Amino acid sequence: xxxxxxxxxxxxxxxxxxxxxxxxxxxxxxxxxxxxxxxSGHVFVFRGRSGxxxxxxxxxxxxxxxxxxxxxxxxxxxxxAQNGQxxxxxxxxxxxxxxxxxxxxxxxxxxxxxx
Numbered sequence: 412x413x414x415x416x417x418x419x420x421x422x423x424x425x426x427x428x429x430x431x432x433x434x435x436x437x438x439x440x441x442x443x444x445x446x447x448x449x450x451s452g453h454v455f456v457f458r459g460r461s462g463x464x465x466x467x468x469x470x471x472x473x474x475x476x477x478x479x480x481x482x483x484x485x486x487x488x489x490x491x492a493q494n495g496q497x498x499x500x501x502x503x504x505x506x507x508x509x510x511x512x513x514x515x516x517x518x519x520x521x522x523x524x525x526x
Contacts, residue, residue: 428457462486
C-alpha cells in the first residue's frame with residue numbers, strides 16, 4: 412500500500428458494494444451514502460458481496476486512485492451493519508488488507524506518558 416499523508420482519514424463503507432463500480436460509481440457512493448467528499452484526500456474502502464474482494468478509493472491531489480484486492484482464500488473482516496461507515500486507523504487498514512481481523516487487536520503493553 413502507498414504511504415498515506417499524516418492526518419488522512421480512512422472510512423470503511425459498511426454493507427456490500429457492487430464491485431463492477433469504477434472510479435465514478437464509487438465516488439458517487441462516497442457522496443451519497445457516506446456523505447463525504449471523494450476529493451478530500453481521505454481513503455474510502457468498499458467490500459463486495461462475497462467478502463473476498465475490496466476496492467479502496469483515494470484522491471492523491473491530482474486524481475482518483477483505485478486499489479483492488481482479491482483474496483484467494485478467506486474473507487475480509489467487515490462490520491456487521493448493512494449501512495453506515497466506520498473509521499479506521501492506518502494500522503487497522505494495513506491489517507484489513509492482509510486479511511487480519513482488525514477489530515480484536517489490543518496493545519500488549521500499556522502506553523505511559525513521558526514528561
